[in-house]
Amino acid sequence: MLPATLTIVDDDADHRDYLAEHLRQQGIRVRAFADSNQLLADADPFGDAFYIIDLMLPGVSGEELIRILRLRSDAGVLVVTGKAESGVFENVLTAGADMHIAKPVSLEQITLAIEAVWRRIVRQRDETQRAWLLDADRQRLTAPAGDVIELGDNDVTILSCFPPAEGGVVPRETLCQRLGRPVLDTSDNGLHAMIYRLRRRIEKVTGSVVPLQSQSRVGYVFKAPIRFAGPH
Amino acid sequence: MSGFHAPSFLLAVALLYLTLPLLVWVLLRRRHPQPNLGLWCGGGLLLAVAFTLLGLRGAAPGLLTTQAAYGVSYAGMAMSVAALRLEADRSPGRLLAGFTLGAMVVTLMTQPLGPLPRQPVTSALPGLFGTWLAWTAFELARTRNSRSARLMAVLYALSAVALLARALQTVLWPPTQQADALFFASLVTSLASSISGNIGFVGMALDLARRREQEQQHALQALHDNQVAMETAARAREVVASERSRTTRLLAHEVRQPLHNAAVALQSAMGTLAHSRDPAEAARAIEQAQGVIRRVSATLDNTVAATALLGSEGRLSAVDTDLQVLIDLCLGDLPPESRARIRVDYRADARSAQLEPTLMRLALRNLLANATLYAPRDTPVDLRVLDSDQPLALVIEVADQGPGIQADLRERIFDEGVRGEQTTVPGYGLGLHVVKRVARLHGGRIDWRPNEPHGSIFRLTLPQGDPG
Numbered sequence: 001m002l003p004a005t006l007t008i009v010d011d012d013a014d015h016r017d018y019l020a021e022h023l024r025q026q027g028i029r030v031r032a033f034a035d036s037n038q039l040l041a042d043a044d045p046f047g048d049a050f051y052i053i054d055l056m057l058p059g060v061s062g063e064e065l066i067r068i069l070r071l072r073s074d075a076g077v078l079v080v081t082g083k084a085e086s087g088v089f090e091n092v093l094t095a096g097a098d099m100h101i102a103k104p105v106s107l108e109q110i111t112l113a114i115e116a117v118w119r120r121i122v123r124q125r126d127e128t129q130r131a132w133l134l135d136a137d138r139q140r141l142t143a144p145a146g147d148v149i150e151l152g153d154n155d156v157t158i159l160s161c162f163p164p165a166e167g168g169v170v171p172r173e174t175l176c177q178r179l180g181r182p183v184l185d186t187s188d189n190g191l192h193a194m195i196y197r198l199r200r201r202i203e204k205v206t207g208s209v210v211p212l213q214s215q216s217r218v219g220y221v222f223k224a225p226i227r228f229a230g231p232h
Numbered sequence: 233m234s235g236f237h238a239p240s241f242l243l244a245v246a247l248l249y250l251t252l253p254l255l256v257w258v259l260l261r262r263r264h265p266q267p268n269l270g271l272w273c274g275g276g277l278l279l280a281v282a283f284t285l286l287g288l289r290g291a292a293p294g295l296l297t298t299q300a301a302y303g304v305s306y307a308g309m310a311m312s313v314a315a316l317r318l319e320a321d322r323s324p325g326r327l328l329a330g331f332t333l334g335a336m337v338v339t340l341m342t343q344p345l346g347p348l349p350r351q352p353v354t355s356a357l358p359g360l361f362g363t364w365l366a367w368t369a370f371e372l373a374r375t376r377n378s379r380s381a382r383l384m385a386v387l388y389a390l391s392a393v394a395l396l397a398r399a400l401q402t403v404l405w406p407p408t409q410q411a412d413a414l415f416f417a418s419l420v421t422s423l424a425s426s427i428s429g430n431i432g433f434v435g436m437a438l439d440l441a442r443r444r445e446q447e448q449q450h451a452l453q454a455l456h457d458n459q460v461a462m463e464t465a466a467r468a469r470e471v472v473a474s475e476r477s478r479t480t481r482l483l484a485h486e487v488r489q490p491l492h493n494a495a496v497a498l499q500s501a502m503g504t505l506a507h508s509r510d511p512a513e514a515a516r517a518i519e520q521a522q523g524v525i526r527r528v529s530a531t532l533d534n535t536v537a538a539t540a541l542l543g544s545e546g547r548l549s550a551v552d553t554d555l556q557v558l559i560d561l562c563l564g565d566l567p568p569e570s571r572a573r574i575r576v577d578y579r580a581d582a583r584s585a586q587l588e589p590t591l592m593r594l595a596l597r598n599l600l601a602n603a604t605l606y607a608p609r610d611t612p613v614d615l616r617v618l619d620s621d622q623p624l625a626l627v628i629e630v631a632d633q634g635p636g637i638q639a640d641l642r643e644r645i646f647d648e649g650v651r652g653e654q655t656t657v658p659g660y661g662l663g664l665h666v667v668k669r670v671a672r673l674h675g676g677r678i679d680w681r682p683n684e685p686h687g688s689i690f691r692l693t694l695p696q697g698d699p700g
Contacts, residue, residue, distance in 0.1 A: 087549040088549075088590075089549055089551050089588065089589060089590065090549040090551055093551055099554075099557070100589070101561060101589075102589075102590040102593070104529045104533070105561070105564070106564055108564055109560075109561055109564035109565075112557070112560050112561070112564065113557060113561070116554060116556075116557045116560075189697045190697065191697070192586070192696065192697030193624050193696060193697030194697070195697075196582070196585070196586070196624060196696040196697050197624070199582065199584060200580075200581045200582040200619065201581070203581060203582055203583040203584065204581035204582075207583070208583055209552075209554050209583045209584045210583070210584070213552050214551070214552055214586065216549065216551070
């Protein structure tokens, strides 16, 4: 399953052309731009369903371009870059990209990544009608597909923070306070462990990556609709 | 005060005044700055001369004894003040010279006017010098925090008070020829202040010497620290330089030559395409070129990771990583024939974990590439993904059915530059070393254990927070 339309922004002409050609062969309508300025100057810069972006771009930087895109569009964003510095991932995901893969990658690997991101986006769109349901009293979480996850006390406490946040970030401090943990300046391994266990518990049942994501140094976000079940 | 013979007493005092500066000179010579010591001892000797002259009063004309004694004593006291000012790193000052000259002139002028103006003046002026000495010593005590200087200040102040009191007394009550109690007191306090002054001066000098020694020690320590820091920096530079030269060697051996081979392979593929109608032959040549390029890429990735990502100290930027996509990417990095041999056994509940995906992809690819290269071509390689609760971690195992690792290599297998037996396998001994460093950056570890019946199992443990 692949998106119908796609935009490539990459200043490496060879890579751009080969990739565009490869994706066209998969039946995707592809637009290609050599830099972000070209894309932004286009008549319809934000209309595509999917974007593949290189980070080291002339003009507006790749990261900045992702931020601009995110303001206008919920398209899939995949970063394919040779930028080899630590922290690139974090910055790119914070800017709003869905995935980041480092060059060198084969065309098949890129297609694979597009599929993974697109599958997630399509599923989330389907699930928009049916949210995750948290039943705090019975300590249960129901996934949109109907899977039921039994929760521990801490799991309920953690998950209860997300419906009121309405898709926003729940700061680590809030989670720590709710859990009755000391708020630490440094990274809280205990909280990390709790969240990891919760994620693992949910993923065991659903078999796919849970939309509970960590936001570096800030907190956690539930990137799908979630609400309380019943009167709450 | 009958029986008290003033001239003898004065001569005795003079002797003491002579002894003290000489003693100080002997003690401090070569241990203390010459100008200060010279001024101080010179001042003391002048006072000895003054007391000698006073003791000779009556035996010679007044101008040669009393007047000269006062003049000389003023000069002596002024030199003492100057010495103390030098101690405090201040210039002796024109004010001091002016005051001393003025005192001499006033004493000379009051001489013919009889005892009433003369006696108060000759007591008050030494009193003022004493005050000056006390004040200078006090300032010195404050800035140097020196106990010797404080004692000196107190005794000079006492002697100054005694002298000024005597001056007041000679104004209020007409002086007598008899040596009176206040005269005696002022003499005793000036004597005491002189003794304490000299002791204090020696004390201060020793304080200073001790402080200098400490400063020298500190300076030496700083110099030593500096040297150590420079040596450390030099070593770090050496490491960087050796890393760089290693990178250059690697690029030359492992990249340039294979790239050239790939170019040749592609050229031959083009030739084959042009002359032959057998697409399989061309495909083989292209596949060969692709294999070479893949190997060059892997070498480059490891080199770049080793020098750039792994070298950067500090926090690892781990993100929630989709494990299935990570595995797929790693498999995509392998040549097709190797890929076909990998059996993925995904047993973990977790579908995602906090990792640095670029480094983890590299580490996993290295493990898989090693396993496929060192084990026979017809054997499978197992990639297992497992959960761990003690410690809370994600575990990735790569198991092959190759020859395993010789006992003598097991300890060093993760060290840089250590290679397996099979020299037919290309490489630079960087792969497992990178795996170890990536594991450590994740707060985790890489372990080796033998596979049954033969082969290797590499176990990568990646902690996910503290189970507490």
